[in-house]
Amino acid sequence: MKVILLEDVKSLGKKGQLVDVSDGYARNFILSKKKGIEATAKNMNDLKLQKAHEDKLAAQRLEEAKLFAAEIAKAEVVLELKVGEGGKLFGAVSSKEIAQAAKEQLNMELDKKKLVLPNPIKTVGTTSVSVKLHPQVTAELKVVVKEA
Known part of the structure; x- marks a missing residue:
């Protein structure tokens, strides 16, 4: 199952990263503890928009x-x-x-x-x-x- 991480998970990945984990691990740990969300088309698009917004803010802070x-x-x-x-x-x-x-x-x-x-x-x-x-x-x- 593909999952988008909402926070850093040790030995798995960082916040905002798309990772592939087993169905049981995703259902029982990541999704239940709100550490990630399922990688649906809508969630992937939201992630892309969020990253674009963060990049824009980072460029603004640099300027x-x-x-x-x-x-x-x-x-x-x-x-x-x-x-x-x-x-x-x-x-x-x-x-x-x-x-x-x-x-x-x-x-x-x-x-x-x-x-x-x-x-x-x-x-x-x-x-x-x-x-x-x-x-x-x-x-x-x-x-x-x-x-x-």
């Missing part, structure tokens, strides 16, 4: 991420912090502080988890911070640390 990345590339966040001898900061600049400053200065909502800091910023100067907006889109935000 929005690209536009936001262009906006971020032009932006600059300035942080004024206490500095000790030799231009060293007391502590370090975290992604949370950068996200908060971007919200205050630029009105940009950046998720602190999306900011990629390979090493914490511990000195005065300009640093480029990567922002992962989408699996295919990464933007560079310029962070300027100044002495208070």
